[in-house]
Amino acid sequence: xxxxxxxxxxxxxxxxxxxxxxxxxxxxxxxxxxxxxxxxxxxxxxxxxxxxxxxxxxxxxxxxxxxxxxxxxxxxxxxxxxxxxxxxxxxxxxxxxxxxxxxxxxxxxxxxxxxxxxxxxxxxxxxxxxxxxxxxxxxxxxxxxxxxxxxxxxxxxxxxxxxxxxxxxxxxxxxxxxxxxxxxxxxxxxxxxxxxxxxxxxxxxxxxxxxxxxxxxxxxxxxxxxxxxxxxxxxxxxxxxxxxxxxxxxxxxxxxxxxxxxxxxxxxxxxxxxxxxxxxxxxxxxxxxxxxxxxxxxxxxxxxxxxxxxxxx
Amino acid sequence: xxxxxxxxxxxxxxxxxxxxxxxxxxxxxxxxxxxxxxxxxxxxxxxxxxxxxxxxxxxxxxxxxxxxxxxxxxxxxxxxxxxxxxxxxxxxxxxxxxxxxxxxxxxxxxxxxxxxxxxxxxxxxxxxxxxxxxxxxxxxxxxxxxxxxxxxxxxxxxxxxxxxxxxxxxxxxxxxxxxxxxxxxxxxxxxxxxxxxxxxxxxxxxxxxxxxxxxxxxxxxxxxxxxxxxxxxxxxxxxxxxxxxxxx
Numbered sequence: 001x002x003x004x005x006x007x008x009x010x011x012x013x014x015x016x017x018x019x020x021x022x023x024x025x026x027x028x029x030x031x032x033x034x035x036x037x038x039x040x041x042x043x044x045x046x047x048x049x050x051x052x053x054x055x056x057x058x059x060x061x062x063x064x065x066x067x068x069x070x071x072x073x074x075x076x077x078x079x080x081x082x083x084x085x086x087x088x089x090x091x092x093x094x095x096x097x098x099x100x101x102x103x104x105x106x107x108x109x110x111x112x113x114x115x116x117x118x119x120x121x122x123x124x125x126x127x128x129x130x131x132x133x134x135x136x137x138x139x140x141x142x143x144x145x146x147x148x149x150x151x152x153x154x155x156x157x158x159x160x161x162x163x164x165x166x167x168x169x170x171x172x173x174x175x176x177x178x179x180x181x182x183x184x185x186x187x188x189x190x191x192x193x194x195x196x197x198x199x200x201x202x203x204x205x206x207x208x209x210x211x212x213x214x215x216x217x218x219x220x221x222x223x224x225x226x227x228x229x230x231x232x233x234x235x236x237x238x239x240x241x242x243x244x245x246x247x248x249x250x251x252x253x254x255x256x257x258x259x260x261x262x263x264x265x266x267x268x269x270x271x272x273x274x275x276x277x278x279x280x281x282x283x284x285x286x287x288x289x290x291x292x293x294x295x296x297x298x299x300x301x302x303x304x305x306x307x308x309x310x311x312x313x
Numbered sequence: 314x315x316x317x318x319x320x321x322x323x324x325x326x327x328x329x330x331x332x333x334x335x336x337x338x339x340x341x342x343x344x345x346x347x348x349x350x351x352x353x354x355x356x357x358x359x360x361x362x363x364x365x366x367x368x369x370x371x372x373x374x375x376x377x378x379x380x381x382x383x384x385x386x387x388x389x390x391x392x393x394x395x396x397x398x399x400x401x402x403x404x405x406x407x408x409x410x411x412x413x414x415x416x417x418x419x420x421x422x423x424x425x426x427x428x429x430x431x432x433x434x435x436x437x438x439x440x441x442x443x444x445x446x447x448x449x450x451x452x453x454x455x456x457x458x459x460x461x462x463x464x465x466x467x468x469x470x471x472x473x474x475x476x477x478x479x480x481x482x483x484x485x486x487x488x489x490x491x492x493x494x495x496x497x498x499x500x501x502x503x504x505x506x507x508x509x510x511x512x513x514x515x516x517x518x519x520x521x522x523x524x525x526x527x528x529x530x531x532x533x534x535x536x537x538x539x540x541x542x543x544x545x546x547x548x549x550x551x552x553x554x555x556x557x558x559x560x561x
Contacts, residue, residue, distance in 0.1 A: 102442035187475035308548035
């Protein structure tokens with residue numbers, strides 16, 4: 001039984017871009033029987049988008065009001081039940097996948113491979129440890145179900161337009177506990193490009209000095225059509241909301257062009273950008289570690305340099 | 314209510330980890346070891362809950378060789394009441410860790426099990442979720458705010474979209490994110506006092522669990538190095554370079 005199951009991430013209307021990347025990782029395994037499961041209150045719109053991805057065999061829809069919000073306690077029993085018929089179960093290594101999939105893996109009685117960055121063969125994978133300071137090979141014993149999250153920054157998106165995969169409704173039948181309830185979700189707003197997927201990202205650090213100072217980053221990003229990110233220091237200081245954090249415990253991204261502005265370059269931040277195409281660093285400290293990884297560096301006052309760059313655009 | 318907090322012994326946050334030249338692991342000889350920073354945050358939160366009067370006892374637990382007792386002593390010095398050391402040769406993989414913790418949970422019957430969201434050595438981010446699954450209880454992961462009332466926890470979580478709040482019935486598993494709190498510093502008299510606090514050693518076979526290696530971890534490699542770049546003189550020069558590369 002060599003079959004792959006991917007659990008889709010979505011917001012109820014749109015399939016998250018992380019799913020196409022997870023599919024790319026799944027295709028690298030070399031098994032061409034790949035199903036995508038969509039758990040939702042009304043899965044149809046999302047299922048339609050998943051069915052258009054290239055390389056998908058079937059889309060399974062599981063409709064229930066319990067799936068209106070992504071609660072691990074509600075989802076994991078059903079994922080474990082479905083997963084019993086598959087050799088591989090994957091989710092994106094977003095906060096959603098990190099929350100839900102270990103719970104499902106434990107219910108299936110298997111260990112899990114977190115943050116797969118490369119598929120070697122159907123049982124072995126590469127993943128980073130120690131904030132990316134080491135890369136290891138993980139081999140899952142033959143015959144054991146592979147359960148893993150796929151690192152977004154390491155895979156391109158699978159294409160669209162591979163034809164329409166059949167969509168099949170599956171009746172959810174696992175017992176779901178009622179000890180966990182969704183209350184609300186607050187988003188920091190901002191209608192710029194998505195940090196996780198934007199080809200251009202401008203991040204600000206502690207040197208921005210304040211929320212007011214951080215506005216310079218927003219303006220510069222808007223001019224470039226870039227998403228806004230931040231270092232942990234800037235988030236801890238309250239300049240920007242938590243979802244903008246780039247790094248080991250925040251978002252791991254791989255834009256074509258990355259601006260690190262007023263960021264010294266702690267190893268935990270560098271982990272989040274090591275797959276970026278071109279890194280530009282702007283910092284007043286010429287000794288800042290960010291310059292060791294940057295392709296281009298400018299040493300000086302960011303509040304003078306950013307307007308100067310803008311004037312040349 | 315009792316709170317059980319896990320403390321993993323890991324290479325200190327500030328150490329630049331290096332891969333051994335034969336690819337068998339990372340250098341840990343003579344390297345500073347500490348409590349996993351996320352676990353320290355979990356312990357701090359547990360202590361604050363106790364200090365508010367919402368819990369009576371905080372128990373810290375660690376799994377590993379004898380040297381994990383150093384981290385347990387630090388946890389006791391921070392304010393935990395007693396410690397449990399489950400003896401294994403090395404830190405087990407997450408599913409085994411979760412099975413061991415479940416045995417401790419059955420013995421101790423805590424209202425909350427608090428873990429760090431991930432350990433900064435293997436970066437797995439799995440054990441809390443796995444324990445919650447095996448225990449068949451709620452999980453509230455990546456917590457940045459915890460409020461308790463009437464046998465329930467209202468937990469604000471750091472998720473991709475922003476901050477999500479969920480409500481869970483206790484007992485439950487909680488895992489801490491960075492911004493939950495700032496752990497206290499340990500004072501010298503507390504370190505002395507901690508030496509007299511109880512620390513129980515539990516053999517693995519006493520729990521009826523085998524520490525089997527499941528996933529095989531091998532071929533440690535340093536990450537590919539990014540080629541060093543160049544320092545430019547002016548903003549104009551930068552814009553030219555980026556345009557030449559087709560990036561602007």
